[in-house]
Amino acid sequence: MKKNIAIAMGGYSNEHRISINSGNVVYKNLDRSKYNPYRVHILQKEWFVVADDDTPYPINRSNFTVTIKGKLIAFDCVFNTIHGTPGENGLLQAYLELLGIPQTTCGFYQAALTFNKRDLISVLKPYGVKTATxxxxxxxxxxxxxxxxxxxxxxxxxxxxxxxxxxxxxxxxxxxxxxxxxxxxxxxxxxxxxxxFLDGTEVSVGVVMYEGKILALPVTEIISENEFFDYEAKYLGKSQEITPARISEEQTSEVQEAAKLIYSKLKMKGFTRSEFIFHNNQAHFIEMNTTPGLSEASILPQQSLAAGISLQDLFGNAIEAAI
Incomplete structure (x- = not known):
């Protein structure tokens, strides 16, 4: 029997349009022979499912169900693509955990911790993770x-x-x-x-739980046309993203192992993308994203394809792992 999958997108922050792009990519790439995907827009004033004819159907927030054309639909899993609050800071994760509905990202504690840059680096320093001053x-x-x-x-x-x-x-x-x-x-x-300021090569490392194992994806080198990897560089084409990164095998291994260490020590699940800068030839951790962008222009999908993993397999594996 096919599973009903809610693809949560939108959110309450300035990133809601980016999240909707990510959610639509997941919607397009899910295997229809296994899943019935539903686009769930979670906005500050309303939560609703967007049907194929663009009709909105309100979500019942008491149990996260929806009624479409007289049929009540409950969800087997939520694929979380929300950037910012409430999907990246733990609020949605906690809500779904109370309802007993599996979701594809990390737990609510890990989401809250990684969303708080100051708390995250404080937790990681005892493990020897290098950061900026x-x-x-x-x-x-x-x-x-x-x-x-x-x-x-x-x-x-x-x-x-x-x-x-x-x-x-x-x-x-x-x-x-x-x-x-x-x-x-x-x-x-x-x-x-x-x-x-850390002067050096900036790289991004995707880490996923794939087929039951923690897998570091190929490393991406980031070259911004602007002063740093800002909004324009990330989403408006003002950067080069080179996968695999033009760094040595030793540097590749170092940064992948660092990203996997962080994933493991924090007891993460789902997808993460960690940013590092090689400053004085050593990898310095910048931040971790627990709901990284999944649009065609985003880094993690590029890394997945470079690893020989199709988006259909990547997304389907995340759902099965969550369930």
Whole structure:
């Protein structure tokens, strides 16, 4: 019997359109001989299923079911493609766990932890994971530019702590630009992280649970046309993404093992994509995405195809692992 799969897409953040692109790719590539896929838009004001004729049918949030043309549909699994809240920060995971509905990403604790850049690097440091030097700041606290620069140096990056797709990030080159960058970051979140600049090759490593084993996918090298891998570079073609990365076999092994170590130590599930920069010839961890982009232009699908895994197999394996 075919399984009913809810493809959760949208979300409440600035990333909702990106998420819908990802969700539509999953919808297109699921094996119809095994699954009945449904596009579930989870938006701040309403949750609904979009039928093939574009008619919206509201989701019953008390049990995550939908009634379409008089037929009640319950879901065997949720394929989570939401970037940002509530799908990447643990809220959706916790809700589905309470309902007993399997979903394809990590658990609610891991999602909340990895969505919080500051907490994540604090947890990983005891495992020997190298990161940039960082400075934490909360909204309402007094900003001391001299103190910040003394710790992290210039240039540095000012980031919203809990935001994705490079929203709220500024590269600061001089002290006068620090306060405006802090204000920009606080538009996205009430916590920010200020990091030292790491000069070197930036790479991305997808890790998936595939056929019961933790698998590191081929490494992608990222070359941004802009100052860094920002929104334009990620989604508007302002970057080169080279898979496999033009790094040595030793560097490839180092960064893949680091990504697998993080996946294992955090007890992850589903797909992750971790970003690193080779600074002084050593891999420094930047961040982890637990609902990485799955559109045709996204990095993880590129890596999957380079590994010889079709998107149909990749997505189907995620569903079977979750169930």
């Amino acid at each position: 960082n400075y934490f700041l909360n909204k309402g606290e007094e900003v001391h530019p001299e103190e910040i620069i003394a710790k992290v140096g210039l240039p540095c990056f000012v980031k919203a702590n809990k935001a994705g797709s490079s929203f709220g990030i500024t590269k600061v080159k001089n002290e006068d630009d620090l306060i405006p960058a802090v204000k920009t970051a606080f538009k996205e979140d009430d916590e920010i992280i200020i990091e030292s």
